[in-house]
Amino acid sequence: MGATITEKILARAADKNSVIPGDNIWVNADILLTHDVCGPGTIDIFKDKFGVDAKVWNPAKVVIIPDHYIFTADKMAQRNIDILRAFAKEQNLPHYYDVGTPRYKGVCHVALPEEGHVKPGEVIFGTDSHTCTHGAFGAFATGIGNTDAAFVMGTGKLLIKVPETLRFILNGILPDYVAAKDIILRIIGDIGVDGATYCAMEFQGEAINALNMEERMTICNMAIEAGAKNGIMEPDKTTMNYLNARTKEPLNQVHGDKDAKPAKIHNYDVSSFVPCVAEPHLPSNYAPARERSNVKLDRAYIGSCTGGKLTDFIMAAKILKGQKVKIDTFLVPATAEVAENLLRETIDGKSLLEVFAEAGCKDIAPPSCAACLGGPEDTFGRAHGKEVIISTTNRNFVNRMGSKQASIYLASPLTTAASAITGQITDPRDFM
Amino acid sequence: MAKADNDIITGRTYVLGDNIDTDLIIPAKYLTLIPGIPEEYRKLGSYALSGLPDEHLRFVAPGKEKSDFTVIIAGKNFGCGSSREHAPVCLGAAGTQAVVAESYARIFFRNAVATGELYPLESKQRLCDLFKTGDNIEISLKECLITNMTSGSTFELKPLGAAGPVVKAGGLFAYAHDEKMI
Numbered sequence: 001m002g003a004t005i006t007e008k009i010l011a012r013a014a015d016k017n018s019v020i021p022g023d024n025i026w027v028n029a030d031i032l033l034t035h036d037v038c039g040p041g042t043i044d045i046f047k048d049k050f051g052v053d054a055k056v057w058n059p060a061k062v063v064i065i066p067d068h069y070i071f072t073a074d075k076m077a078q079r080n081i082d083i084l085r086a087f088a089k090e091q092n093l094p095h096y097y098d099v100g101t102p103r104y105k106g107v108c109h110v111a112l113p114e115e116g117h118v119k120p121g122e123v124i125f126g127t128d129s130h131t132c133t134h135g136a137f138g139a140f141a142t143g144i145g146n147t148d149a150a151f152v153m154g155t156g157k158l159l160i161k162v163p164e165t166l167r168f169i170l171n172g173i174l175p176d177y178v179a180a181k182d183i184i185l186r187i188i189g190d191i192g193v194d195g196a197t198y199c200a201m202e203f204q205g206e207a208i209n210a211l212n213m214e215e216r217m218t219i220c221n222m223a224i225e226a227g228a229k230n231g232i233m234e235p236d237k238t239t240m241n242y243l244n245a246r247t248k249e250p251l252n253q254v255h256g257d258k259d260a261k262p263a264k265i266h267n268y269d270v271s272s273f274v275p276c277v278a279e280p281h282l283p284s285n286y287a288p289a290r291e292r293s294n295v296k297l298d299r300a301y302i303g304s305c306t307g308g309k310l311t312d313f314i315m316a317a318k319i320l321k322g323q324k325v326k327i328d329t330f331l332v333p334a335t336a337e338v339a340e341n342l343l344r345e346t347i348d349g350k351s352l353l354e355v356f357a358e359a360g361c362k363d364i365a366p367p368s369c370a371a372c373l374g375g376p377e378d379t380f381g382r383a384h385g386k387e388v389i390i391s392t393t394n395r396n397f398v399n400r401m402g403s404k405q406a407s408i409y410l411a412s413p414l415t416t417a418a419s420a421i422t423g424q425i426t427d428p429r430d431f432m
Numbered sequence: 433m434a435k436a437d438n439d440i441i442t443g444r445t446y447v448l449g450d451n452i453d454t455d456l457i458i459p460a461k462y463l464t465l466i467p468g469i470p471e472e473y474r475k476l477g478s479y480a481l482s483g484l485p486d487e488h489l490r491f492v493a494p495g496k497e498k499s500d501f502t503v504i505i506a507g508k509n510f511g512c513g514s515s516r517e518h519a520p521v522c523l524g525a526a527g528t529q530a531v532v533a534e535s536y537a538r539i540f541f542r543n544a545v546a547t548g549e550l551y552p553l554e555s556k557q558r559l560c561d562l563f564k565t566g567d568n569i570e571i572s573l574k575e576c577l578i579t580n581m582t583s584g585s586t587f588e589l590k591p592l593g594a595a596g597p598v599v600k601a602g603g604l605f606a607y608a609h610d611e612k613m614i
């Protein structure tokens with residue numbers, strides 16, 4: 001029997017001819033990613049278990065991208081950056097993207113591929129649940145805790161269980177004003193927040209092939225919201241074009257076998273998909289945007305690894321151009337590169353930055369995770385009360401954006417921008 | 433760190449429902465604490481489950497570092513969301529010895545096993561509808577049983593499966609050592 005792309009990558013990483021779902025195997029890691037929230041704890045365990053003078057298994061494979069609590073006066077947050085900086089220096093890590101320097105990037109999951117650290121067929125472990133984002137490039141990528149990460153740091157290996165594959169075949173043409181976010185929210189709505197627990201979510205089909213890399217990342221990013229171990233897509237020309245512009249290193253694609261037998265196949269025709277939201281307090285609370293037009297909003301938020309990429313801001317600008325927002329609208333580009341492109345990218349002769357300023361959005365914040373996960377009290381865009389928020393982020397759990405009383409609706413950048421203009425949940429096709 | 437010395441865990445339960453996510457278990461503003469630093473470990477314990485809505489009985493009483501409850505009973509998908517190891521760690525620091533849930537989110541389960549902070553046990557039945565906060569219980573790890581001493585009924589737990597040997601060894605590092613990986 002043939003193997004899925006996930007099984008093939010894992011077999012190769014385990015130096016085996018083949019593996020089957022349920023096998024517990026030791027795999028070699030190609031990249032270990034960490035950031036300021038989990039990095040210090042990981043380093044602490046690494047030193048405790050391997051010794052204070054221990055060296056990481058391969059400095060070129062450890063990537064540290066501080067992004068969570070950056071622009072804050074919080075002393076503990078600053079101490080944690082100091083720990084990362086000292087560790088990077090002591091270990092001679094070439095891929096540390098330090099705060100307060102021109103190397104600073106922003107949200108790790110957008111920066112990692114931008115900087116050429118993601119390659120098809122590789123195994124990527126990250127101390128962050130949204131590490132699954134990188135499956136969009138045909139890699140096996142999954143989130144792990146500090147103890148596991150410390151183990152990888154010291155040995156380059158990790159014991160993992162081969163997941164079963166759930167295949168999602170998405171055919172048809174995505175209608176205008178419907179985005180990748182609408183695809184993944186629809187799927188999570190159908191299978192639930194534990195619908196893919198322990199599984200690989202594999203996305204294929206002409207609707208996926210038609211998406212650019214950033215939209216593909218949005219889909220894989222939220223695989224964890226259905227409980228998946230990883231999200232994954234086969235690499236193609238779009239993947240290679242993106243990566244060849246980012247790295248000079250050789251790229252080897254891994255593909256699944258034609259006769260692979262996933263545990264389950266879900267078929268979708270995306271031509272019937274509509275702009276939607278996930279209502280509080282679970283990403284699986286799917287509702288078409290049009291059916292929730294009675295919901296009044298206090299705030300719109302565009303940012304994060306899910307919805308703060310250049311494509312997301314282009315979508316938002318398409319709606320906001322020549323309009324005025326009615327509610328507080330917070331924009332946080334995921335990375336420094338995205339921020340620069342807001343200035344460069346134009347729409348009818350105006351930069352995206354100008355479009356947003358003229359629409360009355362708040363001044364753009366520097367790149368980081370910002371209010372996506374609440375964070376310290378002084379975090380840009382953080383909720384402090386009973387705000388009703390529409391957001392391009394990935395989680396709408398109680399307390400996610402900093403306040404237990406706040407309500408978060410997840411949506412695409414198009415739906416978020418349209419809703420910012422009216423102050424109510426709005427189908428972006430009203431602005432066609 | 434609260435592993436049972438023998439195969440029996442006893443204590444009082446704290447009962448929760450489905451989809452208890454990591455933002456409820458440990459709100460993001462406390463993630464600056466480093467679990468390996470003893471003082472910060474204890475602080476993490478004092479904030480365990482502090483993201484729950486205010487109507488809930490506090491898991492750790494204000495001003496305390498440890499909870500009066502040593503076993504958490506929950507529904508489906510316990511620990512969903514973030515990969516923050518602070519989640520099982522804060523529960524362990526608060527004195528939690530075991531969580532008994534209908535099912536777990538993958539990373540929480542894995543982190544609980546890798547750290548050895550607590551036993552992530554799965555019940556065959558939905559116990560969160562049958563147990564009340566404050567019930568006295570006894571868990572036999574060897575026999576895979578949980579008894580509610582308050583109501584007098586006993587329920588089966590699922591065996592730990594592939595994670596069993598790792599838990600038994602005392603976490604990932606100890607297991608890897610036994611396996612001669614390190």
Ligand code: SF4
Pocket residue numbers: 067068107108109128130303304305306368369372373393394
């Ligand atoms: S942007 Fe949000 S979801 Fe993404 S890594 Fe940062 S905190 Fe996590």
